[in-house]
Amino acid sequence: MQALHIIKIGGNVIDNSENLHRFLKDFTALDGYKILVHGGGKVATQISESMGIEAKLVDGRRITDIDTLRIVTMVYGGLINKNVVAQLQRYGTNAIGLTGADGDFIRAKKRPVKTIDYGFAGDLFEGSINPDNISKLLDSGFTPVFCALTHDGDGQLLNTNADTIASALAVALSKSYETTLVYCFEKKGVLQDIDDEDSLIREINPERYEKLKTDEIIHSGMLPKMDNAFTAISFGVKAVIIGHSDDLGQLKNKAGFGTRLSK
Amino acid sequence: MQALHIIKIGGNVIDNSENLHRFLKDFTALDGYKILVHGGGKVATQISESMGIEAKLVDGRRITDIDTLRIVTMVYGGLINKNVVAQLQRYGTNAIGLTGADGDFIRAKKRPVKTIDYGFAGDLFEGSINPDNISKLLDSGFTPVFCALTHDGDGQLLNTNADTIASALAVALSKSYETTLVYCFEKKGVLQDIDDEDSLIREINPERYEKLKTDEIIHSGMLPKMDNAFTAISFGVKAVIIGHSDDLGQLKNKAGFGTRLSK
Numbered sequence: 393m394q395a396l397h398i399i400k401i402g403g404n405v406i407d408n409s410e411n412l413h414r415f416l417k418d419f420t421a422l423d424g425y426k427i428l429v430h431g432g433g434k435v436a437t438q439i440s441e442s443m444g445i446e447a448k449l450v451d452g453r454r455i456t457d458i459d460t461l462r463i464v465t466m467v468y469g470g471l472i473n474k475n476v477v478a479q480l481q482r483y484g485t486n487a488i489g490l491t492g493a494d495g496d497f498i499r500a501k502k503r504p505v506k507t508i509d510y511g512f513a514g515d516l517f518e519g520s521i522n523p524d525n526i527s528k529l530l531d532s533g534f535t536p537v538f539c540a541l542t543h544d545g546d547g548q549l550l551n552t553n554a555d556t557i558a559s560a561l562a563v564a565l566s567k568s569y570e571t572t573l574v575y576c577f578e579k580k581g582v583l584q585d586i587d588d589e590d591s592l593i594r595e596i597n598p599e600r601y602e603k604l605k606t607d608e609i610i611h612s613g614m615l616p617k618m619d620n621a622f623t624a625i626s627f628g629v630k631a632v633i634i635g636h637s638d639d640l641g642q643l644k645n646k647a648g649f650g651t652r653l654s655k
Numbered sequence: 656m657q658a659l660h661i662i663k664i665g666g667n668v669i670d671n672s673e674n675l676h677r678f679l680k681d682f683t684a685l686d687g688y689k690i691l692v693h694g695g696g697k698v699a700t701q702i703s704e705s706m707g708i709e710a711k712l713v714d715g716r717r718i719t720d721i722d723t724l725r726i727v728t729m730v731y732g733g734l735i736n737k738n739v740v741a742q743l744q745r746y747g748t749n750a751i752g753l754t755g756a757d758g759d760f761i762r763a764k765k766r767p768v769k770t771i772d773y774g775f776a777g778d779l780f781e782g783s784i785n786p787d788n789i790s791k792l793l794d795s796g797f798t799p800v801f802c803a804l805t806h807d808g809d810g811q812l813l814n815t816n817a818d819t820i821a822s823a824l825a826v827a828l829s830k831s832y833e834t835t836l837v838y839c840f841e842k843k844g845v846l847q848d849i850d851d852e853d854s855l856i857r858e859i860n861p862e863r864y865e866k867l868k869t870d871e872i873i874h875s876g877m878l879p880k881m882d883n884a885f886t887a888i889s890f891g892v893k894a895v896i897i898g899h900s901d902d903l904g905q906l907k908n909k910a911g912f913g914t915r916l917s918k
Contacts, residue, residue, distance in 0.1 A: 443702070469736075471729045488753070488758050549741050
């Protein structure tokens with residue numbers, strides 16, 4: 393099977409022009425099929441504020457009301473996505489910038505209202521991803537660049553978590569490609585000691601993961617990320633790698649990049 | 656050769672939800688390969704104003720300064736484009752929303768500064784369009800939806816006239832497809848009497864065009880549009896049709912839609 397890298401970046405790359413350019417060059421240098429998934433960044437907040445639209449929070453959770461959906465459609469789907477594409481073209485990656493509505497690639501369901509109405513937040517479901525349509529782009533030599541927007545198939549765009557999109561893409565495409573899912577964030581990977589960037593753990597398999605949890609090396613915020621990663625692996629993803637966006641160049645050189653989770 | 660329709664819509668469709676939905680249903684009902692090209696609309700101006708950014712005009716000409724480029728990237732490339740795509744998906748067209756940067760489909764050159772600095776305005780040139788890359792999408796069953804943005808290949812997005820994009824796409828793709836270019840606007844077509852919508856001229860060939868010019872039936876604003884249309888035809892486009900967006904359904908039924916310009 394053809395190798396495929398699905399790489400997710402967040403605000404720490406998007407918001408810093410120098411980091412972004414370094415990352416996009418390293419991304420371009422990666423051989424084989426690849427997909428980029430990007431989250432938002434501070435620019436969405438800045439533009440909301442300049443338009444006098446306040447972030448809506450209920451119990452500390454962000455709500456995608458209609459104004460917020462318009463902002464994220466403009467900023468994620470337009471401003472960030474198309475500038476990333478233009479830069480990737482500059483560096484030699486034949487990128488195509490997409491939401492889940494494009495090509496019917498990713499459908500979601502509007503989150504049901506229980507105690508909180510999250511507005512136009514979309515949750516993925518079994519069959520959300522259309523791997524055949526995505527393969528057509530990959531096999532034509534294009535590199536898809538997805539932002540954190542999906543659609544419901546009935547004309548409604550929805551705001552969906554970028555980590556979740558990356559993971560769902562990896563699972564759905566692992567039937568056709570040898571898929572590695574890479575999460576770039578602001579740490580070198582999973583650290584033995586959170587205050588010591590030199591304490592990187594290079595490899596974690598499910599047994600070691602259980603031990604790291606028991607020893608309380610991995611806890612709180614990292615647990616859901618790690619659980620999701622091992623779920624993706626159990627569904628066929630070859631490996632999930634968590635590392636710093638600045639170090640992506642080392643992934644190509646196999647010199648060791650971040651923490652590699654695998655079976 | 657496979658038939659291809661390239662259809663351009665402007666603000667009169669984009670700005671009116673009812674018109675837009677009717678148009679997108681009619682567009683979906685059209686058989687064969689197709690490409691949609693859309694301009695802006697009032698929403699770009701509204702969003703600029705809500706952000707406190709004023710339109711820059713020099714000698715009555717709109718200037719794309721950096722703030723305006725950000726707005727059009729958000730509004731054309733994000734808000735309008737992705738909502739059109741989501742609606743097309745709803746009606747059954749497998750649309751993909753694009754700028755010229757995506758897939759390296761359309762390159763432009765930043766307009767040189769002579770007496771006026773137009774800012775980030777991009778002019779097309781011989782070889783601007785990459786027909787091979789666009790064919791990959793069409794042959795994969797996707798329907799490209801282009802907004803009025805291009806790139807220079809060096810990381811810069813540029814604002815380019817949507818009529819010009821539609822015409823350049825038609826010429827470049829006429830080597831591979833039997834291409835019809837359709838301009839939708841707010842009149843039924845070229846009228847013998849501009850105040851009488853019933854005076855539609857159904858067909859114009861170059862000889863008749865010369866006569867209509869001599870008789871001053873066609874003048875002022877229509878001349879550059881018509882000249883461009885006949886230039887596109889001389890470069891291989893099968894026909895250029897000018898008609899009202901509300902009537903697009905009649906194009907499918909061959910019942911006669913707008914004014915048909917051909918050799």
